Amino acid sequence: MRIPKTFLLAAAATAALVAAACSPAPADQQAGGAATPGYLAVADPAVGAGGELDIQIPVDSGAASGLDPQLADVAVSWQLMSLVYDTLVTVGPDFTAQPALAQSWDTPDDTTYVFHLREGVTFSNGRAMTAQDVVGSLERLMAGQGVWRAQIGPVETVTAVDAQTVRVTLSTPYAPFLAALANTPAAVLPMKEVTDGSLDLTRTMLGTGPFVVESHRQDVSWTFTRHDGYWAEDKPGVDQVNITIAPQEQARIAALQNGSADLVALGNVDAPELLTGVRGATVGNQSTTDFYYLMLNSNAPGGKFADERVRKAINIAMDRDAIARTALNGLGKPTGVTPAGLPGSCDPAALPSATASIDEAKALLKAAGAEDLSFSLAVFSTEPAPVIAQVIQQQLGEIGVDVRIEQLDEGSWAGRVYGEVPATFDAAMSWFAGYASAGMVAQWWNPEKAVFNLGFMKPNPELNQVLDTAIATPEGQDRAGALRDLCTAVDEDAQMIPLVTRPALVGYRTDAVSPTLYENEGYGNLLRAIADYRLLTK
Template identity: 45%
Template sequence: MNVRQSCTAAAGILALTLTGCGGGGAEPAAQAEVEPGYLAVADDTATAEGPVTVQVDYDSQEDGGLDPQLATTARSWSLFGLVYETLVTVDAEFGFQPGLATSWEQPDETTYIFTIDTSAQFSNGRALTVDDVAGTLERLKDGVGVWAGQIGPVDSVETLDDTRVQVNLSEPYTPFLAALANSPAGILPMEEIESGQVDIATEMLGTGPFVMESHRQDQNWVFSRHDGYRHAGDVLITELRVDIVGEDATRQAALREGSTALANFSNVDALSLLANSGATMYSQQQSDFYYILINGLREDSPLNDQDLRFALNAAIDRQALSNSALAGESAPTGVTPSNLPGACDPADLPSAGVGAEGAAGLIEASGYDGEPLDLLVYNSEPVLGQMAQVIQQQLEAAGVTVNIEQLDTAAYYERTHSTVPGNFDMALGWYAGYGDPAMVTRWWNPDIAGFSAAFAGSHEDLNGLIDQAAAESEPAAREQVFTELCHTVDEYSEMVPLVHRPGIVGLNPDLLTMDLAANEGYGDFLRYLPTARPVSAG
């Protein structure tokens, strides 16, 4: 099986020494925060207005079209967030700040009262009302999108007066505000939707800083400044063009030559390849993380043995995986993303203390007979093939033969998610980590997630911890629950978190200056674009 390499210049298989490598130029170095929580801050002396072009790796690919409530990908969240506003937003420390809600109170564990900024207006000129807010949240809770599960146990929504909306939960749910802070919870123009004036699947009508002028699938988006936006004086980008450019090398060239002001990259080699290009490169820690699925649900599979699954888990050296496949621009994580407040410490996981020799001993003691195991990856993200090679070497050193299979995305999901049980032994992929440690843990309960029933069992003790983590609000008690939850996931070893998925961002300082958070919970590297400042070259 030929697998694309981590380093651009590499032609052979990944070196057994498991060392990192770069593709030329300076080696990537750890980046200091210029201000607490930020890798970059906008230069407030830049006051020019003008157009800006951004390049991103892929377009929104949503079954629900442009309906933000049905959005499932980080790129959709970023693009939709340019038009739609949420009740609250997250800051660089994952604290909550006002959005369309100027304030909120929580009179008890299951009641939230939001005061709405009714000075906001949709881009058609109509003022935002509490009915838009209540209707949006009702539509979201009754919908079929992923985010209907993330906003938790919303029982009812009611308007109290012309400026206040009350949300009643059926039980305590600590991640509620974090779930409201992402664009699938963006407030919609319910009057126009209900009257049929707007088809939200094909049109965008929001209160946010930009107005969508056009969208050509897999080619580009064009946005104009929303002059009726209540903070329009802070928006200096008059026209925003987002080009969809699938190849990393093409986006790198555009950044070098100045045809784009901002671009993101899926390959960490971009840090070194563009080190001397004049672009400023950033490695943003994201709560997204890579995982390995170890499928113990197939009959007659050796992976039915939990002890063997745990031994395979323990044989994977996360830091070596980061150093080799991700040039050290990542870090190990447990099921609660380690860059979020209160998350468990991955160094304390049961598997972390076993070591390579101990893992080999556990594999031998399990009675594993040497049957080769397949490891699936999808080819749209080359780093997965690179990670698979490192894992293959680590497991072979522990006495397990691994065959890597690279598939297109559709074939991968057909094998891993479409049938119960899934038709595979092991598989690599990644999850969005979100903005609260409890949110992603819900996918470890197949009764909630649905899709994970193809490879993970439903465990009463783990499901109880997932529910407890979502309900607990006292910080110290919450951290203890997260620790126990992470340990339990680690011991079952079915959906095994590995390392964070870094976000590589390049900025042309001759064209744009902007804020960029050191940590991001929703994969939104465009989060601060509305307050970015164009710069005139030369």
Template identity: 30%
Template sequence: MDSAGTDPRGHLITRARFLRLAAGSVAGLAVGAQTSCSPANGPSPQDDTPVRGGELTFARSQDPLGLDPVSVTDNGSIFLLYNVFDTLVTINADSTGVSPALAASWTTSADGTRYVFTLRSGVRFSDGTPMTAADVVFSLDRARGPDSAYAFLFAHITHVGATAAGTVEVVVDRPYPPLIDNLSLFAAGIVPRAAVQRDSAAFAAAPVGTGPFRVASLVRGQEVVLARNEHYWKPGRPYLDRIAMPYVPDDTARMLKLQAGEAQLAESVPRAEAERLRGHPELDVSVDEAFQLDAVFFNYNSALLADRRVRQALCHAVDVEGINRSVYYGLGAVANGVTPKMRGWSPDVRAYRYDPAAARQLLARAGIPAGTELPLLVNSGDATAVTTAQVIEQGWRTAGLHPVIQQVDFATLVQRLQAQDFVALLAFETADVPSPWEMPQLTFASDSPTKGMYTSVRNSMLSDAVAAGPLHLTPAEQERALQAVQQLGMDEAPLLPISFPPTVTGLGADVQGFRAVGTAWWRLEDVWLAR
């Protein structure tokens, strides 16, 4: 649930991940579908038989801020940890639900309040110790405990226990349809109980998981190196021996590393660069639909933005269709909601129309004097965000305000976001699970751990709606509840929705098997290098 940065891929800081910061995707939302673009003059076709071995360099736009799955909220950490820790279930190939992972199967009681998970046998942590039911119980209790940033997703769990050597039961206080989806969250990654209880700080510095890779080294602000987990439970995976992940926050520098062959993968490709990379003879671009929203987040603690009429005026003042066309180069769809586009989304909810006259009228009604200063915070290393900010600046100026763009580096942007030290902030957020309720809860729940995605939004009707909505038992009821929240959220305007963009990743000619799922992280266990 991060928000901040180049490619809106940082959940806003918190996948839930909200920083998930710079700011779903293309209209139609064939969730999780991938398009790997290889034009006729691009890389030549490779033998599709995976090759085991080799080292890969993946230039990243975000530096991980932590390695403990229950405490991280930034996408730089979250995307990494999905390759170090496994969960009972994992988001499926088309991102519409989940598939078995550490749980080989599960059953649900007739009344929908008891789940029994049968654990996969023979699973070991990266240090070679066996994974037990006790580890699973400990991990889930930790994910829903007081120190977890994501306890709200597991609030209906009343008991987790081992019923036998290889089974675990989870009991909820009432039927709660999003639970299985929520168990795919990184915070529910299974950790070794003994290691965490022995020294949680040491574990957070050098984590041990059951995922395809282990953290071989970490130099904060510089590079993370992953090495193959030799005890990984999937036969033959991962293919790669090692993955070096240098932190390259500047878009231009990251693309230069890719073009020079110094990196074989580069995340957060600027929209203006995507078409050019497609035509490069030795490069490719992977475009994957994502549960992401790029937006300007409004801080309700600012006297200027506490008035809904002002927030609505700022939305009317910006030509978001023009931004999607000219800045995003068609890699995105106009956003008609204040959370990412997911299942249950309604195309009938209207985006704010570009109407400078309406914007000026709303500002006048709110008593805002002409020339009022409005700071806009943006990531200086994100080319797409900087260009977007310039278009926004022009629109707000036409409405009679005095916008001031403040460019800061990514780390500073994250710090100021979390401290709510901003008035308006251009960022992005991404969902962490396939359930469509996570992001509305993070945004509107009265007890949101992100304080309304760092906006401090206060709306009792919306907070009641996101508390009741997930409890509906039929898909039709869920959809109606989601669409009501979608419309109410647009009326409230806690942010200026800009785009539902895809994840865009640059690839070297030899990279095979790469893809990002709807939650925007990548399955690096399937990546291999053609020889």
């Protein structure tokens, strides 16, 4: 099973693509030029609705496992499906739960959630959404095989109190529950049609969201048209969304320059500088909770990382600040397993690996009889991953460890890392989506729950206990301590080592589109507020 992660962006563009012109307005100034806290940009509601929005992104995973949102396990799928599907709650720019299909909710105790459903919501086939659709969707998610089943928590019962009210009871407290409901795999589905067999969710998307799918050509394009019966007043603000799959970053930058795209996803961390001075174009750096991490294979033949002293030495030797500065142009941040930027996240500078010295790392290698350690590091070729690997290579050289970088295309990399149990690679680098609650992503550190990493990670019962405590502890002073304990336990286990957060860059035409973009994003959803967008040219 592949772990949920956001889409990987394409290689760096060259400066030769950049044409000199007047500087555009900053990305955080929209709707009269006033910056709005928590947003890179806010759509101007005074601009009339209508028109076609043209977007370019690098990857299309829309048919990899079918179109069923409950089986979606990568963020590009969540992003595309969010145009069609709505969830009970969403997350605001500060990661707090906000109303969506549920206009409000009550929590009479730590294990009970009562959702009051919004009236007037219809699926795009015209049928009204009911409480039974909500109940059936959650029950189907819990009974299914999708990866999000592990994140939704210990749901015990889901019942329809009446036509507009749903009660969810958990078996134990679970702090990330609302955050887990805010992601696309937890969307409300048309369960009447699913149950009677008139709808195959793997082939057809049918939701309550702002758009419907007009056409889709795998790895080529998507076309979405407005859902005229959408429940949000005066939304969506555009009639059609055309999404082109453009794997080459140079092509996306060129489309932004010549105006053939209104908005593009970018991966080159130098893109803001490269596009400075291009008239009508701007690039916003959207902070994310995603983060890069290093996998040390504890199950590999030969046992290079079976000894925790070796793993700890590797962890100590890595300077996360230097990785962020050198490989990410200062756009990423050092992080522990609770993603930097999320409320309650621990301070990575206070972790045991950050407070230990290079001499201590060398002593650990000597005690483990691994003074001449050498290993191969598998890394996908998409930028900036190769640069991060080179920085790691240099840093580990300082403690006498020889790292050979094995750079692969993403498909070959995935086969190398996830294709065998037990896995045969030495070490590998990847990244996680960090989600919207500080303890959520840490659940993948339990390989018996995550499954995808059983090939290279040994279960750690002590770590699992700390993890279970952290996700069950409600908000408050005790939760902060539980999260710190979790960060420390992951740091000392050092089988999957968090490194730095992964920035997401979005370029758009300030003379063509007025978008709404969060300053911070937890689910890799560049298009989270697309229903708000307004086109300045029709």
